Amino acid sequence: MDLKLIQSRLxxxxxxxxxxxxxxPKNITMALSVEVAELVEIFQWSxxxxxxxxxxxxxxxxxxxxIADIFHYLLKLTDMLDINLEKEALNKIEENDTKYxxxxxxxxxxxxxx
Amino acid sequence: MDLKLIQSRLxxxxxxxxxxxxxxPKNITMALSVEVAELVEIFQWSxxxxxxxxxxxxxxxxxxxxIADIFHYLLKLTDMLDINLEKEALNKIEENDTKYxxxxxxxxxxxxxx
Amino acid sequence: MDLKLIQSRLxxxxxxxxxxxxxxPKNITMALSVEVAELVEIFQWSxxxxxxxxxxxxxxxxxxxxIADIFHYLLKLTDMLDINLEKEALNKIEENDTKYxxxxxxxxxxxxxx
Amino acid sequence: MDLKLIQSRLxxxxxxxxxxxxxxPKNITMALSVEVAELVEIFQWSxxxxxxxxxxxxxxxxxxxxIADIFHYLLKLTDMLDINLEKEALNKIEENDTKYxxxxxxxxxxxxxx
Numbered sequence: 001m002d003l004k005l006i007q008s009r010l011x012x013x014x015x016x017x018x019x020x021x022x023x024x025p026k027n028i029t030m031a032l033s034v035e036v037a038e039l040v041e042i043f044q045w046s047x048x049x050x051x052x053x054x055x056x057x058x059x060x061x062x063x064x065x066x067i068a069d070i071f072h073y074l075l076k077l078t079d080m081l082d083i084n085l086e087k088e089a090l091n092k093i094e095e096n097d098t099k100y101x102x103x104x105x106x107x108x109x110x111x112x113x114x
Numbered sequence: 115m116d117l118k119l120i121q122s123r124l125x126x127x128x129x130x131x132x133x134x135x136x137x138x139p140k141n142i143t144m145a146l147s148v149e150v151a152e153l154v155e156i157f158q159w160s161x162x163x164x165x166x167x168x169x170x171x172x173x174x175x176x177x178x179x180x181i182a183d184i185f186h187y188l189l190k191l192t193d194m195l196d197i198n199l200e201k202e203a204l205n206k207i208e209e210n211d212t213k214y215x216x217x218x219x220x221x222x223x224x225x226x227x228x
Numbered sequence: 229m230d231l232k233l234i235q236s237r238l239x240x241x242x243x244x245x246x247x248x249x250x251x252x253p254k255n256i257t258m259a260l261s262v263e264v265a266e267l268v269e270i271f272q273w274s275x276x277x278x279x280x281x282x283x284x285x286x287x288x289x290x291x292x293x294x295i296a297d298i299f300h301y302l303l304k305l306t307d308m309l310d311i312n313l314e315k316e317a318l319n320k321i322e323e324n325d326t327k328y329x330x331x332x333x334x335x336x337x338x339x340x341x342x
Numbered sequence: 343m344d345l346k347l348i349q350s351r352l353x354x355x356x357x358x359x360x361x362x363x364x365x366x367p368k369n370i371t372m373a374l375s376v377e378v379a380e381l382v383e384i385f386q387w388s389x390x391x392x393x394x395x396x397x398x399x400x401x402x403x404x405x406x407x408x409i410a411d412i413f414h415y416l417l418k419l420t421d422m423l424d425i426n427l428e429k430e431a432l433n434k435i436e437e438n439d440t441k442y443x444x445x446x447x448x449x450x451x452x453x454x455x456x
Contacts, residue, residue, distance in 0.1 A: 001117055003115055006200070006203050006207075013207060013210065018219065018220055019219070022387040022389065024163025024389075025163065025165065026157040026160050026163040026164065027387055027389075029150075029157050030157075030382055031386050032150055032184075033151065033154050034379050036143075036147045036379075037147065037376050037379030037380075037382075039143050040144065040375060042143075043143050043372070044369055047364065050138055051139065060195075063195060065202070065206060065209075067199065067202060068199075068205065068206035069206065070146075071188060071202075072206065074181065074188070077181065078181060081174075081177060083178055083181055086116075089120050089182050089186065091182065092182035092186065093124065096127065100131060102131060106132055136273040141272055144268055145272050145273075147265060147268060148265050148269045151262050151264075154258055154261060154265075155262045157258070158258040161250065161391065229343045229344075229345055229427065230343075230428075231343055234431050234435075237432070241438065241439065245444060245447035245448060252391025253393065254391040255391060257378075257384075260412075261379065261381075264375045268372065268375050270371075271367060276366075277367065277369060279367065291423060292425055292430045293434060295420060295430060296427075296434035298374075299430075302412060302413060303431075309402075313343065313413060314343040314344075316406045316413075317410050317417075318351070320407060320411065323407075328359060333360065334358065334359060
């Protein structure tokens with residue numbers, strides 16, 4: 001995936017509308033949380049945990065759009081704060097690998113511990 | 115960025131710990147919202163909208179880790195729901211381009227309309 | 229419940245620490261969302277929807293504290309914005325009564341419509 | 343405020359529509375987070391932290407309704423989990439009084455520490 005391309009389009013989109021005045025890290029983080037909540041709303045009454053109870057043929061398209069919105073704000077934030085998303089994502093998996101040892105969880109997590 | 119690589123590592127990480135039983139789309143979406151809130155917490159009392167008021171030398175590292183967690187859950191969800199993140203991200207920019215015409219917003223957004 | 233008493237204690241608490249400088253409606257709303265996410269975190273991996281899977285004897289106490297935090301921020305916000313919480317809560321039930329007619333939902337909601 | 347009255351009306355409202363099947367503590371908590379996000383959305387682009395930049399005469403009414411929704415879900419949750427909201431709210435203020443000593447924060451919080 002070409003992150004730089006998406007980030008440069010998002011930057012131009014905001015500049016063209018004079019919206020950068022609103023795009024502090026704080027405000028982008030709030031907007032990110034609002035988009036995630038729109039995804040939460042889709043699943044909030046599901047008892048199965050999935051999509052099979054939701055009587056809405058357009059739900060998949062709606063999810064794709066919410067996920068795009070979430071990703072946009074995440075990319076804007078990493079751009080603004082100069083964060084290397086790929087590197088951090090890979091580092092964090094290694095860190096979690098040490099933090100949550102396989103032998104401690106394998107086969108014993110039928111009931112979860114917070 | 116190689117999304118498939120990160121997604122396959124995340125998948126193996128969960129499988130190794132028998133955690134897939136908890137990874138419904140609903141639960142992953144909730145976990146995503148919790149990680150975003152940990153980012154919101156960092157900025158909640160900032161009056162400038164940025165990091166300059168936050169007396170914590172480790173704050174940048176903390177933000178990087180929260181962003182990695184958010185991205186992990188977003189990648190898990192797109193993997194589970196078979197969503198092409200790059201395609202959706204680019205499509206949504208084009209859609210927004212039509213929805214928010216430049217001429218309607220350019221130069222008049224000093225006070226924002228929800 | 230004596231709302232005014234709780235609100236006046238919350239006000240004094242913030243004044244005593246010079247924290248009112250951070251308590252804009254925006255910041256309080258962010259803090260409210262963070263406290264709610266701490267409650268979401270408790271339930272995020274539950275597949276039953278309840279507490280029975282959570283191996284933590286202190287979980288009930290933790291929930292009580294999160295709910296108190298949520299309520300504090302909600303009361304601060306209503307105080308700052310001069311909102312009558314009881315009146316609005318009752319009005320909204322009446323409004324919802326009209327918006328969601330009983331005859332439309334009774335007996336047919338086994339599968340939910342968003 | 344008469345909490346029991348509001349809680350009994352909320353209970354009847356859900357029963358009348360057969361919605362109790364969806365009202366697990368987990369699902370109510372998710373719905374609570376979604377309502378809070380609707381309040382966050384109102385403030386997300388405000389740079390002042392308040393309402394003065396928002397060009398919408400109906401904004402106060404909208405806030406009142408979001409706050410009513412938030413309070414409804416909070417009251418449902420305390421009802422379901424048998425939590426005494428008033429007692430917990432007052433206890434938590436006392437606990438915070440000890441946790442955040444006045445002498446540690448008074449006059450020195452111009453720059454905040456997370």
